[in-house]
Amino acid sequence: MRQEEALQVISDVITAHNGEITHNDLVAELESAGKGKAVVHVLGLSQSRQIVPDVRATATPGQPPVLWYRLPGGDS
């Protein structure tokens, strides 16, 4: 799968999740939909800001930050 195709697949998933999704949920959804090859493009797309990574600290002590993705231009 080319990066452009992966971007479209991933964008559709994020859109279907009201504009943002966690890394683990995105990977699980892509794999369950038979789109596992898109997963290998996630890092590249996020580093080029074609999907926007957002690592959020949690308010609960002891809980690790969670990596979310959203589409460019969305709310931060």
Next chain:
Amino acid sequence: MAVAIGILYTVRDAKNETSTMQINLPSATAITDVTIFASQMATLLNAAIKGAITRIGVALTVDLPAGLRASPLADADVEEGALFQFTTDGGFRTSFRVPTFDEDLISAGSRDVDTTDGAVASLIAAMTAGLNLTAGGGSGVVEPSDARDDDVAALVFAREQFTKSRG
């Protein structure tokens, strides 16, 4: 008891060798005071030494958060690690090596770290895009830089690396 704040001075001699010394301040000292103290103390040291002070650093000790493992796993080995190298906005390279890196996070049949794993992806994203501290009580997104204060921009590679342990 809180641990003191350490000020680290690096001194270079005529043979280009360097040595580091440390002066501690109480943990409650304000950061602005720490930097002023460190700077003023450097001028006092400068008058008493023959070498050149080439770097002043501040080492803050942070309380270990809840949720970290209390003891290493049975197969943890500091000689086994992973080297992460990044580029910065200015095109410089910066890297760190993660000791005792989990071998399960190395892609099968290669030396490359599996960057699609959630734990790895989060680590890389925190380095390149920053960590949003708002929910944790911070003021917003904090992004790592290199030693030149240049923003870390993208991963170049992440691969396993074996080294000798110190000591």
